Amino acid sequence: MKVALAQINPTIGALAANARLIVDFADRAAAMGAELVVFPELTITGYPPRDLLLDDSFVSSSIEAVETVASQIRGITAIVGCVERNPASGERPLFNAAAVISGGRIVSMHRKCLLPTYDVFDEDRYFQPGPQPRVAECGAARGGVSICEDVWNSERFRHHRRYAADPIEQLAEAGADVLVNLSASPYVYGKKRLRLDILADHARRRRLPLIYVNQVGGNDELIFDGNSAAFRADGSLAAMAAQCAEDLLIVDTADLAEGKSGHDGFDSVREDISTIYDALVLGTRDYLAKCGFSGAIIALSGGIDSTVVACIAAAAVEPEKVLGVAMPSRYSSEDSVIDARKLAENLGIRYEQIAIGRIHEAVERELSGIFEGYEPDVTEENIQARIRGMIGMALSNKLGMLLLATGNKSEAAVGYCTLYGDMCGGLAVIGDVPKTKVYELARFVNRDGEIVPDNCITKPPSAELRPGQLDQDSLPPYGQLDEILRRYVEECRSAEQIVSDGFDEATVRDVLAKVDRSEYKRRQAATMLKVTGRAFGTGRRMPIARGYD
Amino acid sequence: MKVALAQINPTIGALAANARLIVDFADRAAAMGAELVVFPELTITGYPPRDLLLDDSFVSSSIEAVETVASQIRGITAIVGCVERNPASGERPLFNAAAVISGGRIVSMHRKCLLPTYDVFDEDRYFQPGPQPRVAECGAARGGVSICEDVWNSERFRHHRRYAADPIEQLAEAGADVLVNLSASPYVYGKKRLRLDILADHARRRRLPLIYVNQVGGNDELIFDGNSAAFRADGSLAAMAAQCAEDLLIVDTADLAEGKSGHDGFDSVREDISTIYDALVLGTRDYLAKCGFSGAIIALSGGIDSTVVACIAAAAVEPEKVLGVAMPSRYSSEDSVIDARKLAENLGIRYEQIAIGRIHEAVERELSGIFEGYEPDVTEENIQARIRGMIGMALSNKLGMLLLATGNKSEAAVGYCTLYGDMCGGLAVIGDVPKTKVYELARFVNRDGEIVPDNCITKPPSAELRPGQLDQDSLPPYGQLDEILRRYVEECRSAEQIVSDGFDEATVRDVLAKVDRSEYKRRQAATMLKVTGRAFGTGRRMPIARGYD
Numbered sequence A, B: 001m002k003v004a005l006a007q008i009n010p011t012i013g014a015l016a017a018n019a020r021l022i023v024d025f026a027d028r029a030a031a032m033g034a035e036l037v038v039f040p041e042l043t044i045t046g047y048p049p050r051d052l053l054l055d056d057s058f059v060s061s062s063i064e065a066v067e068t069v070a071s072q073i074r075g076i077t078a079i080v081g082c083v084e085r086n087p088a089s090g091e092r093p094l095f096n097a098a099a100v101i102s103g104g105r106i107v108s109m110h111r112k113c114l115l116p117t118y119d120v121f122d123e124d125r126y127f128q129p130g131p132q133p134r135v136a137e138c139g140a141a142r143g144g145v146s147i148c149e150d151v152w153n154s155e156r157f158r159h160h161r162r163y164a165a166d167p168i169e170q171l172a173e174a175g176a177d178v179l180v181n182l183s184a185s186p187y188v189y190g191k192k193r194l195r196l197d198i199l200a201d202h203a204r205r206r207r208l209p210l211i212y213v214n215q216v217g218g219n220d221e222l223i224f225d226g227n228s229a230a231f232r233a234d235g236s237l238a239a240m241a242a243q244c245a246e247d248l249l250i251v252d253t254a255d256l257a258e259g260k261s262g263h264d265g266f267d268s269v270r271e272d273i274s275t276i277y278d279a280l281v282l283g284t285r286d287y288l289a290k291c292g293f294s295g296a297i298i299a300l301s302g303g304i305d306s307t308v309v310a311c312i313a314a315a316a317v318e319p320e321k322v323l324g325v326a327m328p329s330r331y332s333s334e335d336s337v338i339d340a341r342k343l344a345e346n347l348g349i350r351y352e353q354i355a356i357g358r359i360h361e362a363v364e365r366e367l368s369g370i371f372e373g374y375e376p377d378v379t380e381e382n383i384q385a386r387i388r389g390m391i392g393m394a395l396s397n398k399l400g401m402l403l404l405a406t407g408n409k410s411e412a413a414v415g416y417c418t419l420y421g422d423m424c425g426g427l428a429v430i431g432d433v434p435k436t437k438v439y440e441l442a443r444f445v446n447r448d449g450e451i452v453p454d455n456c457i458t459k460p461p462s463a464e465l466r467p468g469q470l471d472q473d474s475l476p477p478y479g480q481l482d483e484i485l486r487r488y489v490e491e492c493r494s495a496e497q498i499v500s501d502g503f504d505e506a507t508v509r510d511v512l513a514k515v516d517r518s519e520y521k522r523r524q525a526a527t528m529l530k531v532t533g534r535a536f537g538t539g540r541r542m543p544i545a546r547g548y549d
Helices: A015-031 A050-054 A056-072 A167-173 A191-206 A273-291 A304-316 A334-347 A357-367 A378-399 A409-414 A435-445 A454-458 A478-490 A495-500 A505-517 A519-523 B015-031 B050-054 B056-072 B167-173 B191-206 B273-291 B304-316 B334-347 B357-367 B378-399 B409-414 B435-445 B454-458 B478-490 B495-500 B505-517 B519-523
Strands: A002-007 A036-038 A077-085 A094-102 A105-111 A135-138 A141-147 A178-183 A210-214 A216-219 A222-225 A229-231 A237-240 A247-252 A296-300 A322-326 A350-353 A402-405 B002-007 B036-038 B077-085 B094-102 B105-111 B135-138 B141-147 B178-183 B210-214 B216-219 B222-225 B229-231 B237-240 B247-252 B296-300 B322-326 B350-353 B402-405
Touching: A002 A015, A002 A210, A002 A229, A015 A036, A015 A056, A015 A077, A015 A247, A050 A056, A056 A077, A056 A094, A056 A105, A077 A135, A077 A141, A077 A178, A094 A135, A094 A141, A105 A135, A105 A141, A135 A178, A141 A167, A167 A178, A167 A191, A178 A191, A191 A210, A191 A229, A216 A273, A222 A273, A237 A247, A273 A304, A273 A402, A273 A435, A296 A304, A296 A334, A296 A378, A304 A322, A304 A334, A304 A435, A304 A454, A322 A334, A322 A378, A334 A350, A334 A454, A357 A378, A357 B357, A357 B378, A378 A402, A378 B357, A378 B378, A409 A435, A409 A478, A409 A505, A435 A454, A435 A478, A478 A495, A478 A505, A495 A505, B002 B015, B002 B210, B002 B229, B015 B036, B015 B056, B015 B077, B015 B247, B050 B056, B056 B077, B056 B094, B056 B105, B077 B135, B077 B141, B077 B178, B094 B135, B094 B141, B105 B135, B105 B141, B135 B178, B141 B167, B167 B178, B167 B191, B178 B191, B191 B210, B191 B229, B216 B273, B222 B273, B237 B247, B273 B304, B273 B402, B273 B435, B296 B304, B296 B334, B296 B378, B304 B322, B304 B334, B304 B435, B304 B454, B322 B334, B322 B378, B334 B350, B334 B454, B357 B378, B378 B402, B409 B435, B409 B478, B409 B505, B435 B454, B435 B478, B478 B495, B478 B505, B495 B505
Parallel strands: A002 A036, A036 A077, A141 A178, A178 A210, A296 A322, A296 A402, A322 A350, B002 B036, B036 B077, B141 B178, B178 B210, B296 B322, B296 B402, B322 B350
Antiparallel strands: A002 A247, A077 A094, A094 A105, A135 A141, A210 A229, A216 A222, A229 A237, B002 B247, B077 B094, B094 B105, B135 B141, B210 B229, B216 B222, B229 B237
């Protein structure tokens, strides 16, 4: 039997458009001879729909949309992710479900058993966990249908299991002859191999082929990388769909029988800096398109961060839809403007230059009375950053293009950034990328020749907000800072544990205090595209007003 | 037996300070002859600790802090809210628990059975629900100990019950002779009476006295109003602790026996605009104090919003710690500055005036080239708002005082506000107060004479960002707007349902579209003090990039 993996890019809440996309992919799969087509989790609403699920009329519309899809799919069995109402009292009102569609109607519903409620996930907010999973009659096959998290409870891969059940084992015991998982598994650097290992392990242990269909596309902070895959019954990888792009992959279950391969097929599954780049391009492209923006604006400082963001934006949309604006101040080096202009030329993006000196002087004049007797401090630095933010937003408003924030994760972590200044913008493209990885991205962009001016990579980083200022005057070297931050922010390790890893205690305590005391800035930050295991955003929920003893 | 209700105001994460507060209240209760003292939910960490609970060392420290508290409490039994580890695999790692402390040690632990995971609550993210609740030996009494949500599952008060169990019924059946509930129940306008009704119903149905101890204080967006209470076995209200202030209330269980009263005692429980005012003053005071700010800055426009925020700030801290700044532009009426200055005089707050005209001209000059050929639009209005935001933040940075955002809920809902402009600030004091209620607050402030200049209340609202501009040029009258918004935002009603309530269809569709399309502004808004059933903030999680068909 031929099975189609329909790796589509739905838009959250766009029920009619998503329904058309589903029917279109089902038609194409049928035309290619497939008997079964499998879609990602919550296909009809897009994932994650969040509190749209609390809107009763939205839920009703989504159910009607699936019924319409069912009536329009011809000549193929389809498994579509959808919302199902739970009529029981004393329980959550919905199920996260999969509808098996055949002959113009829904023939069975299958409910997600394990509901992730950690990191960016809030499924207990909306859904009741399904009881024992059920096998679906999918034409000639008995499909063991599960949804996303259902495959993630293997005791071989989780230190601390959050659930008692293993739905995949239950499906195998219930007589499934092929395992099918509908997923919406967000991109995290380094997760691709783990995901394949877990899926392969399920196939191997149950001696069953496994079909895994993941969503693709950017939805606010989350980027879904696709990489849908089919595994043979011996756990080897038979086929893999595109990374960070829609795809319709056809596999034949006859080819997924056990023992067809002698190796796991994972050799080609490499993950390097290019996957972060691909994910950020997708996340930026989809945020712009799904919000209806035709182009993007970047404040080009000549530094590495805005440079890399401009490169990603130019790859996400056409270069001519990107505007780079240099806004030199009295403290900007001549090199900075040269580097910014050179980058714009290399990328083929539009370039403008607006000096902030006279505005800066006007602000100083108005504040001189009230500031009399006070020493210069961070206030004066922030004023410059905020003038730039104001100009960037004025251009955004006037030209209808989205301003992109250019801060990196290291800065956001320690608060080395100005609220309403360089933090202005609708999307923080590299807000979850540590500074050291920003340099890696720049070198990746230059893999076939200079796009990022060499000087951007080699000069010491500086905010250029006072004479001779260097980042390293206020912060430890980025290599060291990023290692401390990864342990604290991503791994939740304590100061004591980080010190015991060999870092200087005073440095560790200073960095951790900076992270804790910058929460208020991050609360008002632009959406940051998530690429690490723990990003600032919905996956990290910290109080602002708090004590520390 | 005398029981003390210790309605304390802990600081999130301040374990040592909270421990001292607990021991201090226990000592005072013992000195007043109480045999049992009851504290609020998660007393030791403060509620809600959020992702501090994912920090293993923080959890360990909190457990040690409770052990220290246990060793220091003398001569009284205490029930203290705390975190307990769950050693079981396949479950969440923690319990939300209550420790019964007696004779220098913890004698029993009691686990929360019903975990709220809706609105602002995320308890399934951290906690495993407790099994069947257990009765505690509390000196002479058999205490039926429950925690917050455990009392909120009465089928008489919930349309859709989210849980199957009723832990209070189970405790009564297990032989409790007094019901004890440790709570952290946030303030919502209109909830006070419902809360008392639910608690009274439990007491009456089980014919048991009920002791309810709520947290008090502001923690970021959430304001806990206290109003702890003791009920007799006939459901009548025997005693009630302070509203929006710490309190130590002593009751005698002998006086809580059934039939002591002929009426419910709820006559005195009124809720009017004064409770919103009290809650906002508390929320503002605690945010400032717990973040370590000595004072607050308000951009005074002469309009009703900034005026009311200044009144609340002056009540939250001393007036001399509040700075009002008028920043007139070319479009500001003379009256606006007069009103702002008059308010500052009436309140006794510090007043400054900084004209933005010359900065505005400098910005226009720099942008004139790139803006050539474009018509004036919202861009020019936003520039003025952003200059004010920049100056407000410069003053905040230089003087070390917190800038308060002055926008109301109606504006935030429809996006009638400027990101990085009037939305600047660390706390949006009236961000969850609809415009019509802002007027009510102003009249309440003036109950004993003019503080808010009469002109602020009577003049038609205007952003004064272009000549002759009035809010009602862009928006329906606020009375109508607020009614539509309440139905859509707080009650999740659909456009069709709101139209069927008698509102004009075109107006409804326009308002709802404005709400949906302003999500990106609210994502970067300051923390808004929650006073309604559904505030913008952690209780409303909507996608930004989305479709609408």
